[in-house]
Amino acid sequence: MSGHDEQEHHIVSPKVYLAIFAALLVLTALTVAASFVEMGIFNPIVALAIAVVKATLVVLFFMHVKYSTKLTKLTVGAGLFTFIVLVGMTLSDYITRAWGRW
Amino acid sequence: MSDSPVMTQGVMEAAKHAHPPYQRHHFESVAQQADATNFAMWIFLLTEIMFFGGLFTAYLILRNWYYPAFVAASHQLNIGWGTGNTAVLISSSFTMAMGVWCAETRRKSGLVLSLVLTFLLGLVFLGIKTIEYSEKIEKHHVPGFHYSVQSFVNPASDPDSVAYGDKPLAMDMARKTELYFFLYFAMTGMHALHMIIGIAILGYMIFRARAGAYTNGHVTFVENFGLYWHFVDIIWIFLFPLLYLISRHQ
Numbered sequence: 001m002s003g004h005d006e007q008e009h010h011i012v013s014p015k016v017y018l019a020i021f022a023a024l025l026v027l028t029a030l031t032v033a034a035s036f037v038e039m040g041i042f043n044p045i046v047a048l049a050i051a052v053v054k055a056t057l058v059v060l061f062f063m064h065v066k067y068s069t070k071l072t073k074l075t076v077g078a079g080l081f082t083f084i085v086l087v088g089m090t091l092s093d094y095i096t097r098a099w100g101r102w
Numbered sequence: 103m104s105d106s107p108v109m110t111q112g113v114m115e116a117a118k119h120a121h122p123p124y125q126r127h128h129f130e131s132v133a134q135q136a137d138a139t140n141f142a143m144w145i146f147l148l149t150e151i152m153f154f155g156g157l158f159t160a161y162l163i164l165r166n167w168y169y170p171a172f173v174a175a176s177h178q179l180n181i182g183w184g185t186g187n188t189a190v191l192i193s194s195s196f197t198m199a200m201g202v203w204c205a206e207t208r209r210k211s212g213l214v215l216s217l218v219l220t221f222l223l224g225l226v227f228l229g230i231k232t233i234e235y236s237e238k239i240e241k242h243h244v245p246g247f248h249y250s251v252q253s254f255v256n257p258a259s260d261p262d263s264v265a266y267g268d269k270p271l272a273m274d275m276a277r278k279t280e281l282y283f284f285l286y287f288a289m290t291g292m293h294a295l296h297m298i299i300g301i302a303i304l305g306y307m308i309f310r311a312r313a314g315a316y317t318n319g320h321v322t323f324v325e326n327f328g329l330y331w332h333f334v335d336i337i338w339i340f341l342f343p344l345l346y347l348i349s350r351h352q
Binding site: 009011012013014017018020021024025028031032034035036038039040043044047048050051054055058059061062063064068069071072075076078079082083086087090091094 | 147198328
């Protein structure tokens with residue numbers, strides 16, 4: 001058999017899963033606590049920032065992207081980029097029109 | 103004469119292609135098959151991101167347009183239920199991740215237990231969602247002919263609005279709360295549909311895992327289902343702050 005077939009399938013250990021699980025629960029408590037603090041415009045910003053951190057932890061560790069092939073990493077990156085283009089271009093269209101006039 | 107090198111090559115090819123029964127014949131190796139399947143699963147998840155992305159974008163724009171209506175309407179959601187459900191869903195992601203580990207390390211009973219726990223936590227999530235939906239139905243907050251703006255034009259009549267000290271909204275703005283609930287039901291409903299599909303597949307997987315599947319070295323199905331389940335978790339990680347949390351103070 002040829003050597004390149006023997007690529008070792010990376011197994012993420014339960015310790016890592018447990019640490020991520022704990023971090024996700026702590027961040028959930030943090031985002032709920034933050035919503036009880038009056039921060040004005042920063043309330044949604046903090047909430048979304050925490051959500052992005054949580055999603056990143058899930059993608060990197062629970063979904064194994066940190067240990068995946070370059071192809072998978074590129075695919076995830078391309079998806080994120082396309083998503084930002086989708087939202088960004090749509091918003092730029094709306095913002096430059098009669099914003100908020102109903 | 104010229105046959106013999108061909109023969110040798112043929113034998114070598116056959117040896118090179120010696121493979122476990124779960125390797126499809128058109129793949130060079132198990133690793134290549136796993137990579138291709140993983141790639142396909144991610145492509146599917148990208149289409150899902152675009153699908154939910156449209157809903158998130160609609161929410162973002164409409165919330166900014168009809169800001170007072172979206173703030174008042176979001177005060178109808180119960181943060182306790184929402185937080186509880188977030189914890190339930192994160193736990194189910196953890197048990198699913200443990201299921202993938204059990205499959206990889208060939209622990210059959212561990213895999214079955216992880217899948218059963220994920221299945222049950224999924225049901226708990228849907229149960230809590232049902233309680234929340236029934237509250238909306240009782241208060242006529244489901245968009246449609248029976249939609250009522252009473253909680254928003256006369257907040258004193260609704261304990262949830264009183265708790266937040268909501269001011270009465272003018273009729274034209276109060277009617278926009280229906281848009282909030284339309285998006286609430288569209289987003290959480292599509293999320294719940296993904297959960298229902300996931301729970302159905304989990305049931306099938308528990309059945310198969312008990313018969314010894316997935317712990318024979320062929321973990322692709324469990325792994326890719328894990329990706330799907332974690333993706334559904336990520337959608338909720340964004341839905342929870344956007345729908346429940348960010349308008350508490352406004």
